[in-house]
Amino acid sequence: xxxxxxxQIAWRAAQDIADGAYVNLGIGFPEKVAQYQPPGREAIFHxxxxxxxxxxxxxxxxxxxxxxxxxxxxxxxxxxxxxxxxADSFAMVRxxxxxxxILGAYEVxxxxxxxxxxxxxxxxxxxxxxxxxxHGAKRVAVITDHVxxxxxxxxxxxxxxxxxGVGCVTRVYTSLAVIDIDAGRFVLREKLAALSVAELQAVTxxxxxxxxxxxxxxxxxx
Amino acid sequence: MDKxxxxxxxxxxxxxxxxxxxxxxxGGAGSPIELIHALIDRYRATGAPRGLTxxxxxxxxxxxxxxxxxxxxxxxxxxxSFPRSxxxxxxxxxxxxxxxxxxxxxxxxxxxRIRAGGAGIPAFYTPTSFxxxxxxxKPVEVFEGRSYVQERWLKADFALIKAETADLHGNLTYRxxxxxxxxxxxxxxxxxxxxxxxxxxxxxxxxxxxxTPGIFVQAVVEVAHPHQEEDLNRANATYPLEA
Numbered sequence: 502x503x504x505x506x507x508x509q510i511a512w513r514a515a516q517d518i519a520d521g522a523y524v525n526l527g528i529g530f531p532e533k534v535a536q537y538q539p540p541g542r543e544a545i546f547h548x549x550x551x552x553x554x555x556x557x558x559x560x561x562x563x564x565x566x567x568x569x570x571x572x573x574x575x576x577x578x579x580x581x582x583x584x585x586x587x588a589d590s591f592a593m594v595r596x597x598x599x600x601x602x603i604l605g606a607y608e609v610x611x612x613x614x615x616x617x618x619x620x621x622x623x624x625x626x627x628x629x630x631x632x633x634x635x636h637g638a639k640r641v642a643v644i645t646d647h648v649x650x651x652x653x654x655x656x657x658x659x660x661x662x663x664x665x666g667v668g669c670v671t672r673v674y675t676s677l678a679v680i681d682i683d684a685g686r687f688v689l690r691e692k693l694a695a696l697s698v699a700e701l702q703a704v705t706x707x708x709x710x711x712x713x714x715x716x717x718x719x720x721x722x723x
Numbered sequence: 724m725d726k727x728x729x730x731x732x733x734x735x736x737x738x739x740x741x742x743x744x745x746x747x748x749x750g751g752a753g754s755p756i757e758l759i760h761a762l763i764d765r766y767r768a769t770g771a772p773r774g775l776t777x778x779x780x781x782x783x784x785x786x787x788x789x790x791x792x793x794x795x796x797x798x799x800x801x802x803x804s805f806p807r808s809x810x811x812x813x814x815x816x817x818x819x820x821x822x823x824x825x826x827x828x829x830x831x832x833x834x835x836r837i838r839a840g841g842a843g844i845p846a847f848y849t850p851t852s853f854x855x856x857x858x859x860x861k862p863v864e865v866f867e868g869r870s871y872v873q874e875r876w877l878k879a880d881f882a883l884i885k886a887e888t889a890d891l892h893g894n895l896t897y898r899x900x901x902x903x904x905x906x907x908x909x910x911x912x913x914x915x916x917x918x919x920x921x922x923x924x925x926x927x928x929x930x931x932x933x934x935t936p937g938i939f940v941q942a943v944v945e946v947a948h949p950h951q952e953e954d955l956n957r958a959n960a961t962y963p964l965e966a
Contacts, residue, residue, distance in 0.1 A: 548900075549830060549831075550749040550752070550900050550903050551749075551900050551902055551903050552899075552900050564953075565899065566751055566752060566951045566952075566953040566954065567752045567753070567898050567899040567900055567901040567951075568752075568899045568900055569749075569750065569752050569900060573749075573750040573751075573808070573809075578899075584897075584899060584900060584902055585902070586834075586902050586903060586904070586905070586906045586907060586934075587749075587780075587830075587831075587833075587834035587903050587904050587907060588834045588835060588837075588838040588907050590831075590834070591830070591831030591834050591835060594831055595831060595849065595850060595851065614854075619856075624815075624819075625806050625807065625811070625814070625815050625818050625819070625825075626806075626825070626827050627804070627805045627806050627807045627827070628804055628805065628827055628828075628829050628830070628857065629804050629805040629829075629830050630804070630829065630830040630831060631829075632829040632831075632832075632851045632852045632855060632857065633829050633830060633831030633832065633851045636849075636850035636851055636853075637850070663855065663856050664854055664855045664856075665855065666853075666854070666855070667853060667854035667855075
């Protein structure tokens with residue numbers, strides 16, 4: 502089955518970020534979203550460890566290790582950057598001041614529940630800021646492959662893995678579709694043109710609600 | 724008033740066995756690595772302190788700083804949000820062998836618990852962790868139709884802090900994102916010990932630029948050229964460092 506690359510999923514999510522939005526991108530895959538801001542729009546990126554409005558990664562050898570993001574990667578400052586301590590940083594998160602948080606997922610339920618921090622009791626548990634980020638941002642979106650590496654649905658009626666948050670996700674950008682979560686249901690907004698609704702439903706673990714208009718999911722080659 | 728201490732060994736000399744110690748930093752940024760190493764030196768020389776409860780966002784990286792403190796066997800319990808790193812082998816092996824206790828706290832809850840500890844607020848409610856495994860056993864209350872989890876303050880006997888500039892009163896500034904948990908921990912510890920890259924006379928810091936007011940600080944020691952954890956790890960360093 503043809504599907505979007507991670508870069509293309511990130512590009513699609515970036516198209517919904519308004520000019521002037523305050524945005525937190527989860528560590529790893531979601532960080533790619535920053536690369537695809539539409540021309541003419543400027544989003545201000547927040548990182549949990551106390552920077553608002555940071556810039557791109559420095560050239561190798563130019564790193565300042567007091568200037569890192571939540572993934573502990575080196576970033577840069579640019580005109581308008583602000584520093585603050587951790588309590589202020591999470592006041593921005595929980596206090597409803599961020600416009601968008603974009604996170605990865607192991608599983609998303611039609612209830613909006615998200616599981617993205619633990620794959621079970623084995624190993625060392627680690628949560629970081631994930632449980633804080635899912636509360637407070639005006640919009641919590643997920644970017645993810647539509648299915649797991651072994652082809653199982655990641656969009657489910659109920660999550661099976663430990664939850665990060667309850668009823669928090671409102672939009673999911675997958676490798677096959679754009680799906681809103683509305684009143685406890687998955688509502689299909691966009692899908693790849695080559696994919697039938699039946700094919701998409703077959704790899705989705707809960708019923709897709711089909712509105713009158715379902716747009717084609719169109720992204721550039723990246 | 725002069726809160727300066729002559730050297731890092733003196734600065735950490737009063738931390739006893741079993742103490743709770745907040746250590747500033749997020750990963751290597753803002754980590755008071757020379758104070759941590761001084762504590763390890765003391766332990767290697769005297770066998771104390773041991774049985775420490777350490778509060779930090781992470782669990783160390785490689786074999787320097789916090790990881791070296793854990794590797795030395797001085798830490799009984801770690802309270803943190805993210806015990807993973809590029810090289811988390813020290814904590815991982817100790818944890819899986821049952822040799823260290825872990826209290827996992829969401830990062831924003833950890834920050835606010837420390838802030839509350841410093842501000843005299845014994846408990847507060849947060850939406851974070853509601854409905855998850857990390858909220859088990861905690862009281863839940865509904866405010867304006869939404870459920871919130873009760874969390875308790877977090878205080879400590881000592882805090883080890885890295886600042887950029889300190890004055891003799893203990894007023895502090897920080898450098899870039901090395902600020903992170905440091906100002907909160909200054910507030911929440913009974914005794915706050917600061918390593919600063921520069922110590923200046925009162926008046927040497929613009930009052931408008933003070934981030935941590937000196938009332939939260941008990942001791943200041945100058946470390947003019949602090950190591951960066953990331954640089955040490957890129958050089959595959961292990962503590963004690965080779966000369």
